Amino acid sequence: MENTPTLVLNDNVRRLIDAIVIAEQRHLAERRSEEACACTEGMFPRNLPTSRRSFVFAAGSTAGAVLAGAASAGEQKAPPGAQFYEVPADPTKELGRPVGADGGYGSRSQFETEVRWRFPTANEYTSWSMSPLDKIVGNLTPSGLHFERHHGGIPTIDPSRHMVFVHGMVQEAKKFSIADLKRFPSTTRKYFIECSGNGLTEWVKPTLKSVQGTHGLISTSEWTGVPFATIAREIGLKESAAWVLAEGADAAVMTRSIPLEKMLKDAILAYGQNGEAIRPEQGYPLRLILPGWEGNTHIKWLRRLELSDKPFMTREETSKYTDLMANGKARQFTFEMEAKSVITFPSGEMKLPGPGFYNITGLAWSGRGRVQSVDVSTDAGKTWYPARFDTVPEPISTVRFSFPWLWDGKAATLQSRCTDETGYVQPTLAQLIAIRGANGPFGSIYHLNAIQSWAVSADGSVSNVHA
Amino acid sequence: MSMREICRGAACLALALAALPPHALGQTPQGPYGFGSAASQEELADFFAIPADGRRLPSGSGDAARGAKVYADQCAACHGAQLEGNPAKGIGGDKLIGGRGTLASSTPVKTVESYWPYATTLFDYIKRAMPFNAPGSLSDEDVYSVVAYILSKAEMIKATDRMNATMLPKVIMPNRDGFEGDPRPELQLYR
Numbered sequence: 001m002e003n004t005p006t007l008v009l010n011d012n013v014r015r016l017i018d019a020i021v022i023a024e025q026r027h028l029a030e031r032r033s034e035e036a037c038a039c040t041e042g043m044f045p046r047n048l049p050t051s052r053r054s055f056v057f058a059a060g061s062t063a064g065a066v067l068a069g070a071a072s073a074g075e076q077k078a079p080p081g082a083q084f085y086e087v088p089a090d091p092t093k094e095l096g097r098p099v100g101a102d103g104g105y106g107s108r109s110q111f112e113t114e115v116r117w118r119f120p121t122a123n124e125y126t127s128w129s130m131s132p133l134d135k136i137v138g139n140l141t142p143s144g145l146h147f148e149r150h151h152g153g154i155p156t157i158d159p160s161r162h163m164v165f166v167h168g169m170v171q172e173a174k175k176f177s178i179a180d181l182k183r184f185p186s187t188t189r190k191y192f193i194e195c196s197g198n199g200l201t202e203w204v205k206p207t208l209k210s211v212q213g214t215h216g217l218i219s220t221s222e223w224t225g226v227p228f229a230t231i232a233r234e235i236g237l238k239e240s241a242a243w244v245l246a247e248g249a250d251a252a253v254m255t256r257s258i259p260l261e262k263m264l265k266d267a268i269l270a271y272g273q274n275g276e277a278i279r280p281e282q283g284y285p286l287r288l289i290l291p292g293w294e295g296n297t298h299i300k301w302l303r304r305l306e307l308s309d310k311p312f313m314t315r316e317e318t319s320k321y322t323d324l325m326a327n328g329k330a331r332q333f334t335f336e337m338e339a340k341s342v343i344t345f346p347s348g349e350m351k352l353p354g355p356g357f358y359n360i361t362g363l364a365w366s367g368r369g370r371v372q373s374v375d376v377s378t379d380a381g382k383t384w385y386p387a388r389f390d391t392v393p394e395p396i397s398t399v400r401f402s403f404p405w406l407w408d409g410k411a412a413t414l415q416s417r418c419t420d421e422t423g424y425v426q427p428t429l430a431q432l433i434a435i436r437g438a439n440g441p442f443g444s445i446y447h448l449n450a451i452q453s454w455a456v457s458a459d460g461s462v463s464n465v466h467a
Numbered sequence: 468m469s470m471r472e473i474c475r476g477a478a479c480l481a482l483a484l485a486a487l488p489p490h491a492l493g494q495t496p497q498g499p500y501g502f503g504s505a506a507s508q509e510e511l512a513d514f515f516a517i518p519a520d521g522r523r524l525p526s527g528s529g530d531a532a533r534g535a536k537v538y539a540d541q542c543a544a545c546h547g548a549q550l551e552g553n554p555a556k557g558i559g560g561d562k563l564i565g566g567r568g569t570l571a572s573s574t575p576v577k578t579v580e581s582y583w584p585y586a587t588t589l590f591d592y593i594k595r596a597m598p599f600n601a602p603g604s605l606s607d608e609d610v611y612s613v614v615a616y617i618l619s620k621a622e623m624i625k626a627t628d629r630m631n632a633t634m635l636p637k638v639i640m641p642n643r644d645g646f647e648g649d650p651r652p653e654l655q656l657y658r
Contacts, residue, residue, distance in 0.1 A: 122554055123557060123558060123559035123599075126599075152599070165506050167514075175503060176503040180502045180503045183500070184500060233499065247514070251596070253595045255595070306514070306516060313518060313519050313585050313588050314591065314592070315591070315592040318583055319579075319582060324575055328570040328645065329647050330646050330647070331650065331651075334651065336651065338652065435653050439572075439575055
């Protein structure tokens with residue numbers, strides 16, 4: 001990058017970044033131990049049955065010892081979210097499991113190992129976990145891999161005792177149980193949620209190695225619930241109402257002030273995620289969904305909405321989630337997540353086995369509406385080619401894109417660039433820094449939506465670079 | 468003759484529909500649905516969120532002398548004896564004071580003192596979420612006191628000043644005017 005001012009880190013941020021780099025390395029090392037040879041790192045793990053099993057079984061058992069049935073029950077363990085079962089030599093020669101043996105709720109295959117991992121903040125109750133974007137296929141994020149951000153741990157809430165109160169500048173203050181909310185006509189939409197801190201380690205220099213680390217704070221779900229507008233009609237709004245305080249029932253009693261205009265436009269009081277109840281980590285039993293707005297505003301464990309004439313200036317909209325510019329002024333209420341995209345394959349820490357055809361693929365999204373187009377470059381942005389959409393663009397949802405690439409075996413730099421339906425074009429990091437200044441990672445840490453670059457070297461290894 | 472005998476398939480549907488009053492095809496109530504129930508004053512009484520004008524600050528008061536005790540007992544382990552923060556593993560309490568004049572530098576230090584625009588937010592947040600391991604456990608007197616202690620350590624009020632619903636909103640924080648609205652989309656990107 002030309003003319004980029006030098007950025008300096010303070011101790012806190014340096015400590016945090018050092019810790020996350022170490023944590024990422026640990027996770028990558030675990031993943032590497034699953035694969036037999038370096039040439040398949042992070043890619044094409046087929047034809048490696050023994051090495052895959054060595055992960056499935058307890059660490060320490062050798063590949064030879066784990067051939068079907070050899071390991072004792074105590075040693076057998078499945079990855080999170082899976083059950084361990086003996087693997088028959090030939091599944092066509094013996095009966096499978098009886099129907100219903102899973103108790104009526106399925107789990108993923110014992111051979112699927114991807115997990116989200118936690119950003120190693122000092123305190124594990126106020127922390128976040130990243131979605132494994134390099135392993136996720138399609139467009140929706142499995143509920144169990146949806147990224148998380150909590151400020152006071154994950155509460156356990158009995159839905160039969162949970163109420164959401166709607167009060168303040170209203171005609172009639174009311175409370176609604178989850179059962180009450182389910183009686184209203186509902187709406188179902190696929191929306192992404194992105195933490196405004198997604199990529200905060202990447203302002204100064206390429207820091208994390210994998211796309212899970214650089215971009216893992218974005219996930220997409222199908223959300224079901226009641227539009228706030230329906231509730232607003234139910235209780236009646238007073239003329240003076242202009243803001244709504246949303247409050248969660250967690251230990252942080254999380255609060256954000258939301259402009260009423262947004263609430264009436266498309267806010268949803270959601271009880272459903274991907275066809276079932278919202279996961280506890282995502283706000284069970286009720287979450288405020290504010291399509292396209294920074295993740296922190298999507299208040300989880302929603303227990304209260306207070307209509308007011310002014311914002312409340314809560315800690316999360318003053319001390320945090322504000323963007324300090326180089327001139328010392330901070331932007332406040334920077335709600336929208338702007339157009340962004342990232343190539344998830346190939347991406348950092350993968351290794352291309354050799355020249356040939358690769359289907360480059362990634363995700364693109366915009367908080368302002370539909371993704372209009374995505375371009376891909378293999379020469380660090382000198383030339384751009386239109387990518388193909390593998391999913392139908394929907395407003396404020398991710399789009400899976402792809403681009404057929406014949407790699408000639410020479411060094412290449414892969415980038416993707418998203419344009420949304422408002423005509424906004426995803427900027428470069430240099431453009432963002434030129435506007436927001438150079439106090440990056442502890443000044444304006446939020447809202448990094450710059451173009452991501454992955455360098456492919458002649459030996460096929462892929463790494464995070466600023467280009 | 469019954470309905471079943473006279474109609475078949477689509478013809479039957481048309482007949483059945485004709486028999487219904489016209490609004491029966493999809494009815495939205497004229498007024499509210501009537502779901503949910505009234506929220507009583509008692510139920511709402513414990514909720515709070517305190518905007519900058521101090522509206523809804525509770526009664527009671529506190530000063531830095533009492534606040535120093537509250538702080539030592541309930542906060543110092545995580546935020547440091549000198550309010551300098553504690554980054555240790557398992558703790559991670561923020562630095563609470565210092566950093567004035569650093570915001571426009573290349574190493575800005577954001578604390579209650581240097582960055583927070585309103586003292587009312589400090590009351591709201593501590594009452595809401597601190598101590599981190601026992602949120603919501605402090606009395607209003609203790610919250611006023613520890614707020615007074617932090618503000619006096621930050622030299623925003625005198626050590627003898629009492630904080631209450633009238634005084635707290637009057638405290639002018641150094642970075643009160645440090646915030647501006649969202650200018651995005653940034654016009655520079657359209658040049």
